[in-house]
Amino acid sequence: MTAKDSRAAGLAAFASLAADETRAACLLALLDGRAWTAGELARHAGVAASTLSEHLGKLVAGGLLAQERQGRHRYVRLAGARVAQLVEDLAAQVPPAAVRRPPRGLRESSAGSAMARGRTCYDHLAGRLGIAVTDALTARGLLQQDTGFALTEAGLEWFGRAGIPLDRAGRRPLARACLDWTERRPHLAGVAGAALCRHALEAGWCVRIGSERAVRVTPSGERELDALLGIPSGALR
Structure with missing residues (x-):
């Protein structure tokens, strides 16, 4: 052979x-x-x-x-994170028609809606919540998406001011695009995405709900994300 x-x-x-x-x-x-x-x-x-x-x-x-x-x-x-990236990337390639079966009851329907609204993708935020954060970072010039994801100098300063430390010692990329399997658009992953997600959970901006990966933005989280990134509360519900 x-x-x-x-x-x-x-x-x-x-x-x-x-x-x-x-x-x-x-x-x-x-x-x-x-x-x-x-x-x-x-x-x-x-x-x-x-x-x-x-x-x-x-x-x-x-x-x-x-x-x-x-x-x-x-x-x-x-x-590890590389395996999580592989699984999420594969899931994002599944044709939408292949996963659009009617939910089996109200409980499954509610769980699916919660996952689409906001969830963790291994160690970063995904769903409409992850997209809203990514779009807000990009609109404010903190994140560039033109040639792959990259934090700008202003973005690095923003993380510092927000009290979100970035561990830049390892080989993991600082910012990486991860294709969202429900939104079919990339959200922020990498060191920055993980740090932001960890801070959101530890600071009480988001809480886990149910037994799946779904998360919900709390009232204090809505206020903080509005103040820091200008994300209206309606975009987080």
């Missing part, structure tokens, strides 16, 4: 990890950035614990998940 064939075989094997509905459901659930127990993921995916364990083994062996044990519990999480 040639080197080219070897790479092709490796790519096919890697892609097959997500080519299963149960494993895909686990990857999407773990985009909330938290560690889940195997039991929680089994209930979420609607499969038996033994079945789920086999799937998790494949995802861990393939490098998509990391796991740790605490007592009798097995916790798994996405292996």
Whole structure:
């Protein structure tokens, strides 16, 4: 087998990890950035614990998940930001018609609306909330989108004034575009996106709701985002 064939075989094997509905459901659930127990993921995916364990083994062996044990519990999480980016990018390529099935009852309809309104995408903000923040940063000259995402000097100063520290020591890009799978437009990811999301949750601008990745902007968050970025409260509801 040639080197080219070897790479092709490796790519096919890697892609097959997500080519299963149960494993895909686990990857999407773990985009909330938290560690889940195997039991929680089994209930979420609607499969038996033994079945789920086999799937998790494949995802861990393939490098998509990391796991740790605490007592009798097995916790798994996405292996890192690059895996989260891959999962979100793949989800964004799903044709809209493929996910437009009628919701199964009021609860599912409400959950879907909440996710579209605002959610976390691994460690940054997504949905209409993420787009509103990204658009506001761009409109104020704090973020450039013309040749990829990049914070301007004014943007760096804005993060400093807002009390949002940026960890620039690692290899992760400071700002990165992440295609939003509900809005079909890019939102802010990277170090800046993660820092902004973390600050929004720690400062009480946003709170998590339900068991999914959905977040809701609080009244104090509406005031802060209006004062800092000029985002009207109506755009956040």
